[in-house]
Amino acid sequence: MSGDRSKPDLTFVRLIHQSLRIDGTRLAAAIASLAPGDRPGRLPGIRAFFGQYRDQLDMHHSHEDELFFPALAARAGTDRTHLGELAAQHQALDRAVQAVGEALTALADPAGDFAIDRANAASALSAMTRLLDTHLTLEEQTVLPLIESDMPVAEYKELEIKARNATPRPQARFLIPWLVAHATADQRKALFRSAPPLRFAYWLNRRQYRRFDHALPRPAELSPRRQQP
Ligand SMILES: [Fe+2]
Ligand SMILES: [Fe+2]
Numbered sequence: 001m002s003g004d005r006s007k008p009d010l011t012f013v014r015l016i017h018q019s020l021r022i023d024g025t026r027l028a029a030a031i032a033s034l035a036p037g038d039r040p041g042r043l044p045g046i047r048a049f050f051g052q053y054r055d056q057l058d059m060h061h062s063h064e065d066e067l068f069f070p071a072l073a074a075r076a077g078t079d080r081t082h083l084g085e086l087a088a089q090h091q092a093l094d095r096a097v098q099a100v101g102e103a104l105t106a107l108a109d110p111a112g113d114f115a116i117d118r119a120n121a122a123s124a125l126s127a128m129t130r131l132l133d134t135h136l137t138l139e140e141q142t143v144l145p146l147i148e149s150d151m152p153v154a155e156y157k158e159l160e161i162k163a164r165n166a167t168p169r170p171q172a173r174f175l176i177p178w179l180v181a182h183a184t185a186d187q188r189k190a191l192f193r194s195a196p197p198l199r200f201a202y203w204l205n206r207r208q209y210r211r212f213d214h215a216l217p218r219p220a221e222l223s224p225r226r227q228q229p
Pocket of ligand 2: 013017060064136139
């Protein structure tokens with residue numbers, strides 16, 4: 001969150017990264033905990049969540065490729081924005097996400113070998129989260145600081161409005177409560193302050209979001225140390 005009004009407020013993009021990271025881990029934990037009897041019960045919910053997650057990742061890439069990166073390159077120059085490397089990472093991630101989708105489809109097939117298919121899904125997810133972490137870290141170390149140093153506040157705000165307007169309604173219905181669910185109290189305040197209609201969108205869609213979210217373990221369940229004083 002940026003409290004400095006002289007720089008672009010990066011709350012939204014930081015929250016997207018945060019949510020992608022946390023839920024990559026939660027998806028991996030959900031797959032690891034599946035037993036053969038969970039095929040008809042828990043797996044459909046996990047696959048439904050993954051479908052939403054995948055849509056958010058695709059959309060985030062599109063907004064970066066079509067809006068944010070070209071605008072930043074025009075301000076800061078192509079070399080400083082690492083455009084070639086970022087585009088290659090987006091493509092590698094597309095393939096990794098596709099592999100996860102295929103592995104989850106195989107895991108849902110009752111004719112398949114459950115242990116083998118679960119191991120394949122876990123390995124595909126682990127490859128995806130590794131690539132994702134490398135990619136998000138590169139953006140956080142290179143792109144975000146450049147946005148703060150080289151892009152005027154008004155121009156960044158305009159790009160965010162364009163990205164919001166280019167977000168299809170079904171994806172927006174998941175996106176806002178998803179980000180709020182992963183936000184700290186300060187980030188939540190900054191998010192709602194950045195665009196007041198987001199608060200309304202959150203209240204309107206949070207129930208539907210919870211139905212998807214319910215399929216994955218709570219973030220607190222992933223780290224036993226957090227439960228100790
Ligand atoms: Fe990206
Ligand atoms: Fe990003």
